[in-house]
Amino acid sequence: MARYRGSVCRLCRREGEKLFLKGERCFKDKCGVERRAYAPGQHGQRRTKISDYGVQLREKQKVRRIYGVQEKQFRTYFFEADRRKGVTGENLLAILESRLDNVVFRLSLGDSRSEARHFVRHGHIQVNGRKVDIPSYQVRPGDVVTVRPRSKKVDRIQTCFSAVERKGVPPWIEVNQKDMEGVVKARPTREEIALPVREQLIVELYSK
Numbered sequence: 001m002a003r004y005r006g007s008v009c010r011l012c013r014r015e016g017e018k019l020f021l022k023g024e025r026c027f028k029d030k031c032g033v034e035r036r037a038y039a040p041g042q043h044g045q046r047r048t049k050i051s052d053y054g055v056q057l058r059e060k061q062k063v064r065r066i067y068g069v070q071e072k073q074f075r076t077y078f079f080e081a082d083r084r085k086g087v088t089g090e091n092l093l094a095i096l097e098s099r100l101d102n103v104v105f106r107l108s109l110g111d112s113r114s115e116a117r118h119f120v121r122h123g124h125i126q127v128n129g130r131k132v133d134i135p136s137y138q139v140r141p142g143d144v145v146t147v148r149p150r151s152k153k154v155d156r157i158q159t160c161f162s163a164v165e166r167k168g169v170p171p172w173i174e175v176n177q178k179d180m181e182g183v184v185k186a187r188p189t190r191e192e193i194a195l196p197v198r199e200q201l202i203v204e205l206y207s208k
Helices: 008-015 023-027 052-067 071-083 088-097 100-106 113-121 155-161 199-206
Strands: 125-127 144-147 173-176 181-184
Touching: 052 071, 052 088, 052 199, 071 088, 071 199, 088 100, 088 199, 100 113, 100 125, 100 144, 100 181, 113 155
Parallel strands: none
Antiparallel strands: 125 144, 144 181, 173 181
8 A cells, every 4th residue: 555654744844834644743843834834845945936736736735645645546536526416626525534544533543644544554443343444444424433342452542532522523423432432423514624725726626
């Protein structure tokens, strides 16, 4: 499975804003954007004029990096969103939000989407009582996402889940703190997806 293995702080600096790819570390003074608020590389501090295409490209790259999705898979998600009824941009975000690794992250079972993906890949997560180790697995309304019984004692998972009240969960997920599980109540709507992105720019980019 292809994935980015470089410094994630470079990704935030390239987009010019925090993408919160490192969880709690992004709120501290060690955050790369706080320390060097300019693009990486020797020409990062130059002022450049961005074209309309560049604005669209940056928006697409930002969303792709937030969810940790490679280009080929992201394009597949877009065409699937375009085939569905409704607004393409909103469908795209709903598909990304419905990934299992993102649901695990939203349940605070991981401090970041990267860590949540790690827990899924290592078999710590169950969907409807069955182990699922595919991060891109699409959850559906009614699915129950929980930690495997033997994994509930893992210190790191307990530490992450202890912050669920402070972080909160989106309204389309119902959390059960006692059993360390969440129930997907409905398909996420655009109003329930708290991301500062302009998905229409991505639609315009792929429509060229």
